[in-house]
Amino acid sequence: MLTTTVVAREQACTRWDRYVLSHPGGSGYHLMAWRRVMEDAFGHATFYLMVTDEDQAVHGVLPLVFLSSRLFGRLLVSMPYVNYGGLLADTVEAQDALLKAAVDLAKKQGAAHIELRQSEVLGLGWPSKQHKVSMRLELPKRFETLWEGFPPKLRSQVRRARKAGMVVRSGGADLLDDFYRLLARNMRDLGTPVHARGVFETFLKTLPDETRICLVSMAGQPMAAGFLYGFREVLEIPWAAADRRHKELSANMLLYSAALEFGCGAGYRVFTITQIVGPAIVRNIP
Numbered sequence: 001m002l003t004t005t006v007v008a009r010e011q012a013c014t015r016w017d018r019y020v021l022s023h024p025g026g027s028g029y030h031l032m033a034w035r036r037v038m039e040d041a042f043g044h045a046t047f048y049l050m051v052t053d054e055d056q057a058v059h060g061v062l063p064l065v066f067l068s069s070r071l072f073g074r075l076l077v078s079m080p081y082v083n084y085g086g087l088l089a090d091t092v093e094a095q096d097a098l099l100k101a102a103v104d105l106a107k108k109q110g111a112a113h114i115e116l117r118q119s120e121v122l123g124l125g126w127p128s129k130q131h132k133v134s135m136r137l138e139l140p141k142r143f144e145t146l147w148e149g150f151p152p153k154l155r156s157q158v159r160r161a162r163k164a165g166m167v168v169r170s171g172g173a174d175l176l177d178d179f180y181r182l183l184a185r186n187m188r189d190l191g192t193p194v195h196a197r198g199v200f201e202t203f204l205k206t207l208p209d210e211t212r213i214c215l216v217s218m219a220g221q222p223m224a225a226g227f228l229y230g231f232r233e234v235l236e237i238p239w240a241a242a243d244r245r246h247k248e249l250s251a252n253m254l255l256y257s258a259a260l261e262f263g264c265g266a267g268y269r270v271f272t273i274t275q276i277v278g279p280a281i282v283r284n285i286p
Contacts, residue, residue, distance in 0.1 A: 002059060002094060004101040007048040009035065016050060019058040020088065025119060027084040028231030030063060033206050034079065038065050041195075041202035047076070049101050051094045060089030062098045062116075066109055076106050077115045081195075083236060083272070086118035137271045139235075143264040147257075154253065161254035166218045168258040172204045175213040178222040179241075186241040200227065200239075214259050216242075216251045223251035226259055233269040235259070240273075 007016060013032035020026035028034070038044050044065050051060040063085065064076045079085030089095040106114050140146055147155070169175065180197045187194035203211050210231060216224040224242035228235060237259055242252040256273075263271050 002051050002053055002097050004049055004051050004097050006105075007050050009039070009046075015056075015058050016048070016061055019061055023088045025088055027119070028207075028210060028229065029079045029082045029084045030061065030088060034082070035063065036206050037202055038079070040206070041199040042081070044080075047105055049098055049105070051089070051097050059091060060087065060094035060098050062087045062102060064102060064105065064114075066111065074109065074111045075113050075115060076102065076109070076111045077117070079117060082117075083238065084117060084119055086116040135273050137260075139260065139264050139269050139271055141264065141267075143261040146260060146264060157250035157253040158257045161216070161250045164218060164249050166216050166223060166249070166251060166254055168214065168216050168254065170212050170214045170258075170262065172208065172212060173201065175215045175225070176200060176204065178215055178217070179213045179225040179227060182222055182225050182241040182243060183239060186244070189244065203227070203229075214255060214262065216255045216258070218246075218249070218251070223249070224255040226255050228259060228262070230263075230266070230268055233267075234272060235263040235266070235268040235270070236272050 007013075013035075017031050020030040032048075035046050035048060038046050044067060047064045047066065049062040049064065050058060052058055062078060064078050065080050066074070066076055067080060068074045077085070078087070087095060087098055089098060102114055105111075150158075176197070180200060184194050204213075207229070210229055212228050214226045214228060215222060222243070223246060224240070226237045226240035228237055230236070237256075240252070240255065242255065260271060
């Protein structure tokens, strides 16, 4: 017999994380560390559902974040702001138990709908949206192999940036101010809201081994920067920005070249640059 519970934040998360790491569909965003990010950085309430049997063995998990806004109303999402999330389960029985608990929770919280950002369709019969695609690049073991496959124009743009005197650094909180200034300026120019600086600071503190900032500068002036997140064999760059006033110098090309070189050297096998990947499965709550 299966039992579904809401895992309290103060509970030990070892069993949850162990299950995520053992599941083939598990992503870094399923780990308990992202619960702290959602609560501490964004201030959202979270509900982490776990299915266990009579021996307390875990058979499924579903992290949910409660959002409330004037524009979108009240909803439960797994996971907001990031690329992946959704439900992980061993069996259809465990999956159904988690879905039932999610619907019951949504009704209790007054949520209008539930959104699961799955990496693949589960066949739930829920409506799904596939309005964004994943841009994935397979990484070889040696960056030189990748470099040799770049089109001549791209290699020329990277060389141009280096000839202009641009240098690349990677780090953490020491590069946060430069990264954030570039990102905030770009988002302002696009008319898009930007996360508060403290959000990225929380990312770096909570996930020190998985996150880093890559910065391109020239004569001490930040020219381009990217925020990297790695889990298992996948390296992502969810946030990146460049100084558009000097776009002819191709600082962004040097940034991505440096990120790819880091990925190859660190043993990652896939590089992605999209914001939301896979189907978003939505269940409206009557």
